Amino acid sequence: MKLNIINYSYFKIQILSKLFVLLIFLLFPFFGNSQNDTEVFLMDINTTPNNFEVSNFRNISNNPGYNSQPSFADNENLLFAGTQNGQTEIMQFAINLKEKKRINMPTNGGEYSPQKFPKSNKIAAVRLDTTGVQGLYAYDYDNLENGKNKLLLPNVEVAYFAFHDNARIIASELGGNQLNLIIANLETNLVENYISNSGRSIHNVPNSNSVSYTLINEDKNHDIYLLDIDGDKESYFVCQLPVGIQDHCWLSETKLVLGSGSKLYEYNLFGNQEWKEVADLSSFNISEITRIAVSPNGKRLALVAETKQ
Secondary structure: OOEEEOOHHHHHHHHHHHOOOOOOOOOOOOOHHHOOOOEEEEEEEEEOOOOEEEEEEEEOOOOOOOEEEEEEEEOOEEEEEEEEOOEEEEEEEEOOOOEEEEOOOOOOEEEEEEEEOOOOOEEEEEEEEOOOOEEEEEEEHHHHHHOOEEEOOOOOOEEEEEEOOOOEEEEEEEEOOEEEEEEEEOOOOOEEEEEEOEOOOOEEOOOOOEEEEEEEOOOOOEEEEEEEOOOOOOEEEEEEOOOOOOOOEEOOOOEEEEEEOOEEEEEEOOOOOOOEEEEEOHHHOEEOOOOEEEOOOOOEEEEEEEEOO
8 A cells, every 4th residue: 555645637637537437533432422412414505616505504413412423325315323212323314304213223232324335225334332342234224123234344343434335345443542444345354454543534535436534644633545446546645634623525526525613614626725614604503513424416415513502
């Protein structure tokens, strides 16, 4: 594995050529138990080269406890990890119907980071059992109430992940006092150790074969890298996240977005190559934005934040 400083002219050519052919962490308890109450918010967005408009902002979890880790199953359904009866479950919000419900049978642990398989009607989620055992499981979307689930990668303690395709994931695995990035095949159980000291924010880049992930640098901040998963598997440095920020997402194949405090910031790979404020959400009485996700069609954005007291 090789890390490279990104050549933006080269990267632009690579992205444009593919347009037409073409996931500071805490150890156990690893997820929400040590965090403040958080809510999942949803909004409509309209982005142009010069504008970033937010409308229809609403709290879709509206629930005490830990509500986080949103991901879009499709343009009309949002998944997230939500607290119910003292346990974290897989929650679904049907956007057009404005309905929220738990979609898994309760297990002996909590479910986190729910994501739909790209080309299968199944959901994957990280389960943290009461015994402390942690693993990645698959749940049948069409028959979730039967409680059946399957451990996908035996003996691999997946913490955060993103699907590259229906068979392969890029994940941060628990390893001692840090996270380590792996590439895993869910069909063959083949796991490739890629690089150490990774972060929790892993995302596919739209309209490309690349995946973005973060590494913790010497200053304990997070840097974003691109990994060409279908090519030579080299990584290219993109940019550093602002101090104290762990999460990012892609608005398009050339634009990143993140939240800090109560504001949203955008990074244009072919612009000034700096984080630029694009929206101030303080009027919605939120603070401490963390996780963030964009719908496949780019028209909706979900984020996690605390509500101001």
